[in-house]
Amino acid sequence: MSSETKQILTTDGIPLEVSLKKAEKKNKIKAFLLVAPLLLFLVITYIFPIGDMFMRSVDDRMVTNMLPKTFKAMEKWENLEELPPEEVYRGFYEDYKLLVEKQEHGKLGQRLNKEKNGFNTITKRLFRQIKRNKIDESISIKDQINKIHKRWRNIEFWLAIKRTAPPYTMAKYLKGMDMYVASDGSIAQVDEDRRIHRILWLRTLEIAFFVTLFSFFMGYPIAHLLATLPMKYSNLLMICVLLPFWTSLLVRTASWMILLQQQGVVNDFFVMIGLVGDDNRPEMMYNKVGTYVAMTQILLPFMVLPLYSVMKTISPSLMRAGKSLGGTPFVAFWKVYFPLTIPGIGAGCLLVFILAIGYYITPALVGGASGTLISNQIAFHMKTTLDWSFASAMGLMLLTGVLVIYWIYNKLVGVDNIKLG
Amino acid sequence: MALPSYTETRYRIWHYIYLTICTFVFFFLIAPLFVIFPLSFNAEEFLVFSEGMKNLDPDAFSLRWYKDMIYGTKNPWGLAAKNSFIIAIFATIGSIILGTLAALGLSSRHMPYKGLIMATLISPMIVPLIISGVAIFFFMAKAGLAATHTGIVLAHIILGTPFVVITVTATLSGFDHSVTRAAASLGSNPVNTFMKITLPLILPGVISGGLFAFVTSFDEVVVVLFLAGLENTTIPIQMWTGLREQLSPTILAVATCLILLSTLILISAELLRRRSERLRGINR
Numbered sequence: 001m002s003s004e005t006k007q008i009l010t011t012d013g014i015p016l017e018v019s020l021k022k023a024e025k026k027n028k029i030k031a032f033l034l035v036a037p038l039l040l041f042l043v044i045t046y047i048f049p050i051g052d053m054f055m056r057s058v059d060d061r062m063v064t065n066m067l068p069k070t071f072k073a074m075e076k077w078e079n080l081e082e083l084p085p086e087e088v089y090r091g092f093y094e095d096y097k098l099l100v101e102k103q104e105h106g107k108l109g110q111r112l113n114k115e116k117n118g119f120n121t122i123t124k125r126l127f128r129q130i131k132r133n134k135i136d137e138s139i140s141i142k143d144q145i146n147k148i149h150k151r152w153r154n155i156e157f158w159l160a161i162k163r164t165a166p167p168y169t170m171a172k173y174l175k176g177m178d179m180y181v182a183s184d185g186s187i188a189q190v191d192e193d194r195r196i197h198r199i200l201w202l203r204t205l206e207i208a209f210f211v212t213l214f215s216f217f218m219g220y221p222i223a224h225l226l227a228t229l230p231m232k233y234s235n236l237l238m239i240c241v242l243l244p245f246w247t248s249l250l251v252r253t254a255s256w257m258i259l260l261q262q263q264g265v266v267n268d269f270f271v272m273i274g275l276v277g278d279d280n281r282p283e284m285m286y287n288k289v290g291t292y293v294a295m296t297q298i299l300l301p302f303m304v305l306p307l308y309s310v311m312k313t314i315s316p317s318l319m320r321a322g323k324s325l326g327g328t329p330f331v332a333f334w335k336v337y338f339p340l341t342i343p344g345i346g347a348g349c350l351l352v353f354i355l356a357i358g359y360y361i362t363p364a365l366v367g368g369a370s371g372t373l374i375s376n377q378i379a380f381h382m383k384t385t386l387d388w389s390f391a392s393a394m395g396l397m398l399l400t401g402v403l404v405i406y407w408i409y410n411k412l413v414g415v416d417n418i419k420l421g
Numbered sequence: 422m423a424l425p426s427y428t429e430t431r432y433r434i435w436h437y438i439y440l441t442i443c444t445f446v447f448f449f450l451i452a453p454l455f456v457i458f459p460l461s462f463n464a465e466e467f468l469v470f471s472e473g474m475k476n477l478d479p480d481a482f483s484l485r486w487y488k489d490m491i492y493g494t495k496n497p498w499g500l501a502a503k504n505s506f507i508i509a510i511f512a513t514i515g516s517i518i519l520g521t522l523a524a525l526g527l528s529s530r531h532m533p534y535k536g537l538i539m540a541t542l543i544s545p546m547i548v549p550l551i552i553s554g555v556a557i558f559f560f561m562a563k564a565g566l567a568a569t570h571t572g573i574v575l576a577h578i579i580l581g582t583p584f585v586v587i588t589v590t591a592t593l594s595g596f597d598h599s600v601t602r603a604a605a606s607l608g609s610n611p612v613n614t615f616m617k618i619t620l621p622l623i624l625p626g627v628i629s630g631g632l633f634a635f636v637t638s639f640d641e642v643v644v645v646l647f648l649a650g651l652e653n654t655t656i657p658i659q660m661w662t663g664l665r666e667q668l669s670p671t672i673l674a675v676a677t678c679l680i681l682l683s684t685l686i687l688i689s690a691e692l693l694r695r696r697s698e699r700l701r702g703i704n705r
Contacts, residue, residue: 027531034526035538038519038582046545046579049556056559218446225443239687240451246683246690247454248640250660251676255453257664258460258673263469265456300450329432358549360643365664375551382555382647395552402549 050399057393060169066108067095067161074162084158089142092161093135096123100130116160122149172393177201197377197394204373207291207363208356212303214296215352216345219303223344226304227311241308245301253362256294260285260366286368294366299355303348310344350409354402374398454680461486461673468668486674497659498675505655508570509638512577516634519578520585521627525619527586528593539586546583550643553580558647568650576644581634588633592626592697625697632690636683 008016064071069091077084099105105127112119125148129135135144146153163185174180174187178195182188189195222241226234244252259265267281276282284290314337322332360375367373374394381391424436464483465471473481490498523542526532545553557576558567566572600622604614620627642657649658656675663672 024531027529028533031526031529031532034529035523035532035542036526038523038542038586039538041519042541042545042579042582045560045575046553046556047541049560050548050552052559053552053556218449221439222443222446225440237447240447242687242691243680243684244450244454246636246687248657248660248676248679248683250640250642250657250664251457251679252453254660254664254672254676255457257668258456258468259453261468263467265470268470297449297453300446329435354547354549358551360551361661365661375549378551378555379643379646382558388555388559391555395555398549399552402547406547 050396053392054396056389057172057396058168058170059389060164060171061167063108063111063161063164064167066099066104067092069095070161071165074165077158077162080159081155083142083146083153083155086140086142088158089140089145093126093141093145096126097130100127112160112164115164116157118151119157119160122151122157125149126152172390173397175390176394176397200372200374200377203370204357204375207288207295207371207373208353208359210292211295211299211356212349212353214292215300215303216349218296219300219307219348220341220345223304223307223311226308227314228316241301241304244297245305249298249361252298253294253365256290256297256362256366257285260290260293285366287370288367290366290368291363291371294362295356295359298362299352302351302355306347306351307341307344310341310347314340346409346412350405354405357402357405358398457673457676457680461670461677463670463673466670468670468673486670489671490674490678493671496671497654498656498671501654501656501659504570504653505639505657508573508577508653508655509635511570511574512581512638513631513635515574515578516581516585517627517631520582520630520634521589521623523582524586524589524593527590528596542586543583545579546587550580554644554647557644561648567648568653570653573645573648573653573655576648577634577638577641580641580644581637584633584637585627585630588630589623589626592623596622625693629690629693629697632686632693636686 010016010019012019070088071091073087073091074084077088096105096108099108105123109120109123112123126145129144129148135141151157163181171181176197178190178198179187180190222237226237226241229237261267262281262283262285264284266284267276270276271278271281284293318336318340319329319332322336323329327335358375359373360379363371363373364376364379367376375398378391378394378398381387381394424433428436459474460468460470462482462484463471463474464481464485471481489496527535527539527542532538557579561567561572561576564572566575596619600618601614604618605611609617640657642655642661645653645655645658646661649655656679660672660675663669
């Protein structure tokens, strides 16, 4: 390259290359500044809090913070086959006395009880001794504590304290899958009759899957009809899809509650056509039937709209060409039309499935006990048990699932196909 | 959809089956909404059609529940409606401003990391609401904004902006950038160009995004249940408590009003969509 071509100058005498780079950089900054307010807002109010959820779900510094002297002394506890040395006992005693003054000893007892069953009893015993000033600090604390309860002489209980030392724990995630860390450090399953969370995960997946399936089988024909009818009819029919889409979720749930109740319109109709007797009307609400019916109707527009927008772009002459080349209408449909609608099917199914998997309001109102999903459980722990770290852990497990589905979808179909309305 | 006269009988039958299925699905979609109308005029306290209503006896119908909705003592609907409208209006304005600016930046071809930023901006739409609710609650509690109007408005801006970003980006994708260059070459400054040239052209997209944001806020219940105190009750919260506790026909009166409101929104959204497509030169 000769030096002349390098030295193309702008009217200001600056090399063109430099000037162009400068202008491009300026444009980049300009574009970024436009996005910056929203990006900053979302990062602060939304992305960081999701990170905060993660911190809360794994955070396990409570015991460490409550028992600083104990953990300091435990560094000297070398032979883990024997009871810890005097310093550990003394450290624990001093920490615990401080907690009693701050009235936080109850929290510690409950937390340690989760680690080793029966712990709460012996910390309460110790509490009573401290309240009565029965402990003489000038002689061996180890001997005095060991006399309070035989469990204090059991090494298992001291090992349980030691186990809480790491600042982070996966216990909440394990609990979300009905597992726990056993006293020997291995991961164990909870008893079969107490595995509630696994049932909820499976039920959530099952309901999301079937709602997606029902929506697809109901949405495909009407999207096809809407896309092939002349404009003036299809616009009118489109209202049937768009009006529910724009109507409040609670209004639609309320109408299903009225329709499905035992004295409701659907049951009235069944009685009228003689399908069921007046005295044994089936229960259609507060069970899975109610959840399926209501959720399918509520999520159906999210299936129809992407399908419609894809089908609208398919030229009718393709089907005619298929038929004129000797295909029956079924073959023409299956070999020509259907493959072209796959992006729409993907987008619709993704939308419905992701919305269904996080559903909360409708199942809570029409689902009853057998219609509760994982989201209801998260809300329950947020509001009733106030176990926010467990709610966070389950929320993040759900989020991971959704992101995996989204990623697979993006690999298979591409996210650009999502359209609104 | 008339069939050609040479269609074989079996395809003719199949075609009618197909039409029947479609009719059923359309009925399934729209009919539930119409149950609410007549029942909201029920003279009795039960949520079932009384014998009188089935016989169209005029005495079985009344405006009782509408009166209760508006004048009823100790009833929360007035406060709830006021709160809902205030929150939704501010949330919509916030979403429109932040969302439109971001969409303008995103449609610039100079935008770095476009995919990543777009994914971040629309993430509140993809993340299940319950998770958004938990995260936003943690933030608002730390910032001292739980149980305030400000907190709920901010939360609804988070949920509403993705819609504005998507609709405005879509409108801008068909936007002819030479018109802004023409304006600039004629001596207009960037702000003036935006107000006089760009904004009028993308306005349909902005408004339809705003409508989405409004409806999202007005209809939102999951996040607001975490955030709202007694003073911040909204229509969805009242409906939620009403549906859980005592199913009174007043709820149906409110629901009827909400259906009328959504009909209004549907009509404006449709008109906007058509106008926008005309402006973008999409003819069907």
